[in-house]
Amino acid sequence: MPEAILEVRDLVKHFPVQVGVLFKRTIGHVKAVDGVSFDLARGETLGVVGESGCGKSTLAQVLMRLEKATSGTVRFEGRDIFGLAGQELRRLRRDIQIVLQDPYTSLNPRMTVGDLVGEPFEIHPDVAPKGERRRKVQELLDVVGLNPEHINRYPHQFSGGQRQRIGIARALALRPKVIICDEPVSALDVSVQAQVMNLLDTLQAEFDLSYVFIAHDLSVVRHLSDRVAVMYLGKVVEIGTDEQIYEHPTHPYTQALLSAVPVPDPELRGRREVIRLTGDVPSPVNPPSGCRFRTRCWKARDVCAQEEPALVDRLGHPSACHFAEEHPHVAVG
Amino acid sequence: MSDPAVVAADEPELEQIVTGKQDKPRSLGSDAWHELRRKPTFLISLILILIVVAMALFPGLFTHVSPTAADLNHARGGPSAQAWFGYDVQGSDVYARAIYGTRASLLVGVFATLGTVLIGGIVGIVAGFYGRWTDSLLARFADIFAGMPFVLGAIVIMLTLNAPGSNPGETRILSQVVFSIAVLSWPVAMRIMRAATLVAKQQDYVKAARGLGAGPLRIIFRHLLPNTVAPVMVYATIALGANIGAEATLAYLGIGLRPPVVSWGVMISDARDYVAAAPHILLFPAAFVSVTVLAFVMLGDAVRDAFDPKSR
Structure with missing residues (x-):
């Protein structure tokens, strides 16, 4: 097996169930992710499939370090991502990016496309000097198949498929090595799904990306993935x-x-x-x-x-x- | 977006904007300004507000009659060529008093509303964004103020700040009135802001921003605030009128502004017992309040719409 870029070992994420207004008591835990292990090789696509509520999206959040894991480790290029802080964490953000499920809520309705796709550069100013940002944004729009002249438009002026392309352009801006796709096509029409899948496929080859591709439908994943993990109630049942x-x-x-x-x-x-x-x-x-x-x-x-x-x-x-x-x-x- | 006709109507104009100024990236702010300049409601409300502000700053430009001069021979006299709005109970010119009353009313209305919205908005967004114990603590703290009846709270505050029998100056009373209104009504703005923040915080775009490495300040100012400010602004425009009224309540109780200082609230509360006999004493100052509030409501509406790209 080729070198693994992401190693996940015994990953556990439990959410406490709390009652009480002022003094919260924990009465149980939602075991959203309960002992998941897998490797993601460089340039590989790992499909993660399961029903709604099986913990796929929580897995995505934990891999992005948007949520802290309850236990277990995630190693990116050999380093534990939960041990990172400050500058190192910012560096990690450049390497792992996410494409979210719902193109209607994943774009701030009050920002122009130029601002949305340019935001990664504002947060990481060292990636692109100020004068070059607009050109970079337009390049990105071009790469994902949108008209680069549309930088002054707002998300609501685009269709679902186009919005998802904007989301992909934003994820690509920092030239990440891994992109976590959290059901990127499940909110789209079938005809548009294929276009977005093909785009992801092309981008993988062009930018040497590794994907963790989450979906609730085995047929969607097959098109793109090299390996598939099937999840049920927080556990991988077959890989x-x-x-x-x-x-x-x-x-x-x-x-x-x-x-x-x-x-x-x-x-x-x-x-x-x-x-x-x-x-x-x-x-x-x-x-x-x-x-x-x-x-x-x-x-x-x-x-x-x-x-x-x-x-x-x-x-x-x-x-x-x-x-x-x-x-x-x-x-x- | 679902309506094809709307899209078709939108398209040529957009195309023109895009190709016309293709090389200039625009922000939400400049788009909103571009939109506002062409909006009649915005222009009308702006003109009205400018007039009211001019009355507050330079009352002498609008009338040569002194607001405190009183002639009991004219008491409750109706509108005439000498006094356009008639005379009040004391025989003072209602028009002159309304003009000179603008300053105190506007100051109280605007600053009490600003204070309410600023305190409430900041506490609300912090409580909503950080959640957990910060939220519980701030929410309970707000409940203390929300639980206090306004009049009782204001009496306590004003009497604590001014010993009974003392005669503090106009500025001092004004700032104390503003302070008591803001302190007693910010919990409402806080709850509105907190609720809006809780909703906005759950949106995927906040998740995406965190995934990009955005810090809390960027998330609050770039992503949460633009999407949560609208309901607070609606509340603010309503509160503005209520605050001008609240100033009158305090004046009537003898703990707010007192003569010779004039305000619309003082005029309305003076007229209360003579509504049937001389309605003009009540109607003219009330009309000033209504028009001013209306102007701010229209301004708030126009600004809110301009900052919502979907409403264009």
Whole structure:
């Protein structure tokens, strides 16, 4: 495996649940991220997939150091990001950037596009001298496929896809090495999704970027990612290369997610089994004992409630299931 | 944006602006100014405010009659060629008194509102932004002032600052009135600002700014303030009128401005018992208050709209 730019080890983020007006008592913890480990290689795209509420976005916040982790480490180029402060932290901000999910709230409505994309340069004045900033902003707009003459427009004058391009231009401004994409296309129309995905793909090659690409939909991630991690209730349940996850999934949850991906070919449609999960995602405040997926799993046995399955190599790649096996007719080939 | 007709109507003008001054990046401030200059409500309110300010600064330009000269022969006399607005209970010229009353009223109205908004706004944005114990502490502190009835609080403050029987000067009384109004009404502005900040703080653009490494000052001034100031401004324009009235209340209680100093509030409270017999004594000063408040409301509206790109 090539050199890892980002190493995440046993990352845990719990949010305290508090009651009381003046004197707050902690009555529990939302276990949003509960022991996540992975490596991101230079130039690689790691897809992170899971249902709403499984902790994907919290993971993004912690990787950005917008939230402090409860425990665990994140190493960027070998240095623990939680140990950084002051100048070093500012330096880190230049290397890791984020593209947020909702293009309608991620841009300040009272700033012009020029101000929005130019703000990184104001915060990090050493990146571009004052006189050059406007040219740099226009270059960036050009790179993401927007008209550089539109610097005086406001976000509301753009469509969702164009706004997301503005968000991408802002993230690119500091020439980061890693970009965390927190569901960057899930708020967009399908036709626009493809354009933005292609743009991200082109930019990766052009600027030598590594992506952590978060999505709730396996089909979106496949287009871009080299490896995929599937998350459920704060834990990674299966991780592997594109081929391992899409063609040889071994965890029941991955199989269920895959079986829900629409198949464009009508010939194949009838031949595939759709696994319908019953019930809701359990509360992350009080997750099930043992395997967290057991309450919705058709394979669940007694052992699943007693013993938590470790994320170890089973049938060729890491999968956290006691009964890991391939399931016929779910893989999208 | 969802309405195609609106976009189509917008487009040519924008195109023209963009291509016309293509090389000049503009900021929200210059865009807002550009917008304001062409707005009739802004210009009208500005002219009205300038007139009122001129009356406050140079009352002698508007009338040669002394506001304190009284002739009981004319008491409660109606409007006439000698006295356009008639005479009050003491036989003083209502017009002259209204002109000379501008200074005290405007000073109290503007400065009490400024004080309210500044104290409330700063405390509110700090409480909303930092949250946790800072918020709890500041919110409880504000509750102390919010829980005090205005009149009672003002009596306590004014009597503490001036021993009964003393005769402090006009400036001193004015600043004390401003102080008591601001101290007693800032919690409202604070709550409005805090609520707006709590909403704005959750927005993704604040997250993005933090991700870029923006410090708290940049986030507050660049991202939060422009998006939270509008509701406080609406409150301020309402509070302005209320504060001119509050000054009258204090005058009536004998703890605010006292004769020979004139203010619109003093005139209104003097006229209170003669509304049926001589309505002009009440109506003219009340009209001055209304027009002044209206001018500030219009100004506030125009400025708020100009700073909201979506409303253009």
